[in-house]
Amino acid sequence: MHPIVIIGSGMAGYAVARELRKLNPEQELIMICADDAYNYAKPTLSNALVANKAPEQIALGDAAKMSAQLNMQIINNSWVKSIDASSHSLSYEKDAQLNTLNYSKLVLAVGANPIRLAIAGDGSDDIHVVNNLNHYKAFRKQLEARSDKRVVILGAGLIGCEFANDLQNTGAQVTVVDLAPQPLGRLLPAHVADQFQTNLEETGIQFVLGTTVEKVSRIDNGDYLVNLANGQTLVSDVVLSAIGLQPEINLAKAAGIHTSRGILTNTGLETNLADIFAVGDCAEVNGTLLPYVMPIMQQARALAKTLNGEQTAVHYPAMPVAVKTPAAPLTVLPAPIDVEIQWETEELDDGMIARAIDADGVLRGFVLLGATAAKQRLTLTKQVPDLIPASV
Incomplete structure (x- = not known):
């Protein structure tokens, strides 16, 4: 049996590995990445100064530590050059040498590039x-x-x-x-x-x-x-x-995987090619790109079950995003882009609550500005329909 291979050592790649290890400590697992495979949470970079964190303090573990922790081979500082879906293999370059690796299942966690x-x-x-x-x-x-x-x-x-x-x-x-x-x-x-x-x-x-x-x-x-x-x-x-990110789709596209803005998947995070999946910032799940922490964690949990033999669709409940701007505390739950909404705003002493209401009077999103408004996060989140419902 060939290993499960994860391409990418960002939050999504490590989250999939971590969730899979909870279910299956023995499955052979290999991670290949172009960088040094340090494990860290990318969202911490934009408030590391206030947190008084030097760059050296941000990483939670290097490749050796993560390899031992997750019982996973990590091939770092390596570039995947091509994927051959028909033979379940890929080629990668490390130290100027081209190598071939067979996989049973392949996870693309290749992230996004700055525009x-x-x-x-x-x-x-x-x-x-x-x-x-x-x-x-x-x-x-x-x-x-x-x-x-x-x-x-x-x-x-x-x-x-x-x-x-x-x-x-x-x-x-x-x-x-x-x-x-x-x-x-x-x-x-x-x-x-x-x-x-x-x-x-x-x-x-x-x-x-x-x-x-x-x-x-x-x-x-x-x-x-x-x-x-x-x-x-x-x-x-x-x-x-800081003008935004574009999902990395070149490797997938060259392999014949369907792409649009991101790598296209269904709710099982499956691409159009057998045994190839996509997660994280690169994945366009059912037409939706959500490059935030909570969706990545939902994807990782669902995909880990699927990789372990229990076919599982990702479930997207309403997932508000907390913007790390302490001068203007802000929580946002964007309404789906294909839904017509009207804004209803409630003014508060230190901010406001803006509710996005659809034509049927249903709450589809909200914006909470200020510390007082932030207290309404849980109450309002419960009122918003799931973006991708849980499978029955």
């Missing part, structure tokens, strides 16, 4: 993205080497706003630039976004919205001149891009 804008200027190659621990180490190294700590962040989405709050709380001067007219444009209705923005601005964060970065140039003393499309210029010590 990079085409930006002119000799400083554009110095723009940081933070999508893994090594990225974060490079970002922190440059930040800590600079005395002024002026940071320009491209992108006012969830990650951009979390980093802005984290940096501002630790003495940096932060400017957030986004083409959208409001922060968290995909998650918040305009009236909530306005208040959220005001709360962050009160900490000193500056927003420049409705425009984008055209050019980043190196100037004196290691500074950068950032030219915006609206004619404005900013001087920065560090530039961070």
Whole structure:
């Protein structure tokens, strides 16, 4: 019997391995990954400064520790070059050698890549993205080497706003630039976004919205001149891009696996090819991409059962997302994108509750801004229908 092989050592890959080990301590398991296979929670990167965590303290275990803990062979610093579904095999490159590995079942936990804008200027190659621990180490190294700590962040989405709050709380001067007219444009209705923005601005964060970065140039003393499309210029010590992620689909596509925005799966997390599954940020489950911690954990539990011989569909209950912006505590449960909704808003002394109501009067999502509103999280979550119901 060939091993179960997991490609990817992010949260999804390790979660599947951990859940499978709870059910089956003996099944041969191999993880292959392009990085060093350190185990850590990526969401901790955007508030590590406030948490006073040095990059070295973020990792929970290296490859050797995780291999022993999970009774799993880890082949790190290796690139999977191709998958041959007909022969249940894959080829990977390690130390400039090409190797072949057979699998009984294959799990694609290959994650997502940062979207990079085409930006002119000799400083554009110095723009940081933070999508893994090594990225974060490079970002922190440059930040800590600079005395002024002026940071320009491209992108006012969830990650951009979390980093802005984290940096501002630790003495940096932060400017957030986004083409959208409001922060968290995909998650918040305009009236909530306005208040959220005001709360962050009160900490000193500056927003420049409705425009984008055209050019980043190196100037004196290691500074950068950032030219915006609206004619404005900013001087920065560090530039961070946080404009979103694109699921990694190239390997799957080349193998004949169906893809759209992500790797397409059914609720069993099965692709169109036998014995190949996808989980995590790369997986588009029943047409839905949910690159958040709770959906990944739901996927991992369901897939572990399937890999262990008990065919199991993933169940998505209503799963609110807590945005790590202490200056403006925010919990969001986005309504499904294909549902027409109306917003009903309740003003509170320290924030608001905005309910997304569909045509039948059913609560389909909500936004909780402020500490008082956050207390309604459990009550409201119970009222929202499951996104993918539990199988009967």
